[in-house]
Amino acid sequence: MVEQRQAMPGANCLECQLRQRNEWHVLTEKEIKLLAQARKSRRYRAGEAIFTAGEPSYGIYCMVSGAAAMRQVDAEGNTVLIQISYPGDTLGYRGLLLGERRRFSAEALGPSRICFIDQQVVKMLMERNPALGLQFLRRINNDLDDAHNKLVQNATLSNRSKFVHLLLNLMNRHGHPAPDGSQVINLPISRRDMASMIGARHETLSRIIGRLEEDGVARFSGRTVCVNRPHSLMEEIRFS
Amino acid sequence: MVEQRQAMPGANCLECQLRQRNEWHVLTEKEIKLLAQARKSRRYRAGEAIFTAGEPSYGIYCMVSGAAAMRQVDAEGNTVLIQISYPGDTLGYRGLLLGERRRFSAEALGPSRICFIDQQVVKMLMERNPALGLQFLRRINNDLDDAHNKLVQNATLSNRSKFVHLLLNLMNRHGHPAPDGSQVINLPISRRDMASMIGARHETLSRIIGRLEEDGVARFSGRTVCVNRPHSLMEEIRFS
DNA sequence: CACCGGTATTGACGGCCATCATTAATTTAT
DNA sequence: ATAAATTAATGATGGCCGTCAATACCGGTG
Numbered sequence: 001m002v003e004q005r006q007a008m009p010g011a012n013c014l015e016c017q018l019r020q021r022n023e024w025h026v027l028t029e030k031e032i033k034l035l036a037q038a039r040k041s042r043r044y045r046a047g048e049a050i051f052t053a054g055e056p057s058y059g060i061y062c063m064v065s066g067a068a069a070m071r072q073v074d075a076e077g078n079t080v081l082i083q084i085s086y087p088g089d090t091l092g093y094r095g096l097l098l099g100e101r102r103r104f105s106a107e108a109l110g111p112s113r114i115c116f117i118d119q120q121v122v123k124m125l126m127e128r129n130p131a132l133g134l135q136f137l138r139r140i141n142n143d144l145d146d147a148h149n150k151l152v153q154n155a156t157l158s159n160r161s162k163f164v165h166l167l168l169n170l171m172n173r174h175g176h177p178a179p180d181g182s183q184v185i186n187l188p189i190s191r192r193d194m195a196s197m198i199g200a201r202h203e204t205l206s207r208i209i210g211r212l213e214e215d216g217v218a219r220f221s222g223r224t225v226c227v228n229r230p231h232s233l234m235e236e237i238r239f240s
Numbered sequence: 241m242v243e244q245r246q247a248m249p250g251a252n253c254l255e256c257q258l259r260q261r262n263e264w265h266v267l268t269e270k271e272i273k274l275l276a277q278a279r280k281s282r283r284y285r286a287g288e289a290i291f292t293a294g295e296p297s298y299g300i301y302c303m304v305s306g307a308a309a310m311r312q313v314d315a316e317g318n319t320v321l322i323q324i325s326y327p328g329d330t331l332g333y334r335g336l337l338l339g340e341r342r343r344f345s346a347e348a349l350g351p352s353r354i355c356f357i358d359q360q361v362v363k364m365l366m367e368r369n370p371a372l373g374l375q376f377l378r379r380i381n382n383d384l385d386d387a388h389n390k391l392v393q394n395a396t397l398s399n400r401s402k403f404v405h406l407l408l409n410l411m412n413r414h415g416h417p418a419p420d421g422s423q424v425i426n427l428p429i430s431r432r433d434m435a436s437m438i439g440a441r442h443e444t445l446s447r448i449i450g451r452l453e454e455d456g457v458a459r460f461s462g463r464t465v466c467v468n469r470p471h472s473l474m475e476e477i478r479f480s
Numbered sequence: 481c482a483c484c485g486g487t488a489t490t491g492a493c494g495g496c497c498a499t500c501a502t503t504a505a506t507t508t509a510t
Numbered sequence: 511a512t513a514a515a516t517t518a519a520t521g522a523t524g525g526c527c528g529t530c531a532a533t534a535c536c537g538g539t540g
Contacts, residue, residue, distance in 0.1 A: 072388060078396040082388055098374075098381055104388070134338075140380055141338055147387035148312060148322055148344070154394045155439035156318040158498090159527080191488065199395035204527055206489055222488095222536085287508095398528090399497080430517065444497055446519055462506080462518095 018088035023135035044108035057095025066112025162198040258328035263375035284348035297335025306352020402438040
């Protein structure tokens with residue numbers, strides 16, 4: 001993951017390296033300057049709401065640092081994490097495209113810096129540069145694909161397998177290699193939320209974790225995980 | 241459900257009542273004529289493939305009669321039904337928008353008539369009438385929303401609740417009221433496929449059905465279901 | 481520092497579920 | 511029409527899961 005912090009990210013889109021990885025990369029230098037002078041950057045505290053389900057969409061957000069979670073709540077009050085966003089990711093683009101209200105909530109998972117770009121500015125940029133609209137189309141298409149793949153996973157895998165998948169995904173983003181070949185992960189979310197992501201109760205996840213520790217593949221302590229043999233974790237889900 | 245068969249559906253888009261219910265309704269009469277002369281209508285036998293995951297997208301399909309299923313298969317060969325399409329629905333629009341290969345397969349669930357419209361024609365229509373592109377954007381947005389809602393359902397509901405949800409959805413489409421207030425459903429899919437939709441084995445679904453019959457809410461016989469007290473089914477999932 | 485609310489662990493228990501195996505019913509193919 | 515294949519029903523079994531309850535842990539605030 002390239003994450004050079006030259007020229008303070010969030011201060012100027014032109015020098016923002018993250019731009020290469022998201023929808024804005026199709027914009028010209030001039031258009032990026034328009035984006036830069038319109039965007040408002042601000043910091044969020046851990047747990048702070050970015051937007052809330054049901055409220056109108058005023059614009060689009062772009063992660064600079066930290067992480068954010070999309071959370072959906074059903075009628076019974078059950079809460080499910082449906083996605084985690086990282087620096088470079090845009091979020092809240094859906095309400096923008098169709099002028100709808102937010103269908104889910106977004107919150108900062110830790111101290112984060114996030115830019116906000118007003119709806120009108122994005123629409124203006126999309127009119128100047130039609131490739132930008134196509135980027136967002138590609139984005140929603142990928143999101144739909146992810147959702148379908150998760151549906152298949154949820155329908156066919158055991159809770160343990162689903163959790164191993166989740167753990168490997170989190171390892172890709174948050175893992176640091178240790179000298180002995182193991183990987184140390186600093187989890188961005190609580191176990192309750194991880195449980196919600198695999199469709200299990202938190203007590204059940206607690207026991208799944210206990211079994212993983214018994215099997216010696218990982219050790220859990222608070223929000224720190226040490227995956228002793230990453231390879232054996234990947235073996236476990238070879239056919240998934 | 242309005243389903244008047246005037247002037248043989250599938251023969252001429254102009255007189256196709258179904259058009260009012262899908263993305264084409266934004267087209268002008270002249271554009272509909274272009275669509276009508278480009279589309280190719282043909283009949284499919286029960287179980288016949290419409291397109292297959294991995295193959296290139298040549299165009300878009302529009303259901304005239306019958307029903308079709310979108311099926312996704314994972315690496316282990318597990319097969320999951322992710323959606324059912326009905327007359328008026330367009331399907332396979334995703335590959336068209338971005339020129340990608342098919343990400344899942346589609347098959348006719350019974351004898352069906354389905355129109356095919358070549359990729360080039362749809363693109364030409366979208367250029368003539370930008371509102372059409374917006375319609376497809378709205379469509380993919382709704383599909384993503386459905387997928388997210390299903391994810392929440394799968395994560396929080398019991399297998400029985402998920403099946404009751406599925407049964408009520410199928411009742412809306414395929415149910416006929418009987419004189420005594422019950423609803424008779426002719427299921428379009430096998431129990432195996434219903435099991436895949438709720439993420440359970442078919443043996444488990446068989447037992448769930450057994451329990452529903454014990455409770456007296458419905459009677460199952462082959463692909464026919466008689467829901468004795470539709471209201472009590474809806475009560476069962478009041479908070480979902 | 482004590483307090484508090486949310487988070488996490490653990491045990492007991494009942495029930496549901498996946499798996500395997502067998503048999504029957506139904507559909508499809510030849 | 512018959513055979514073959516798929517779908518469905520059912521029993522036995524072991525294990526996992528959801529629920530309830532009690533307790534411990536942690537991160538904040540005052």
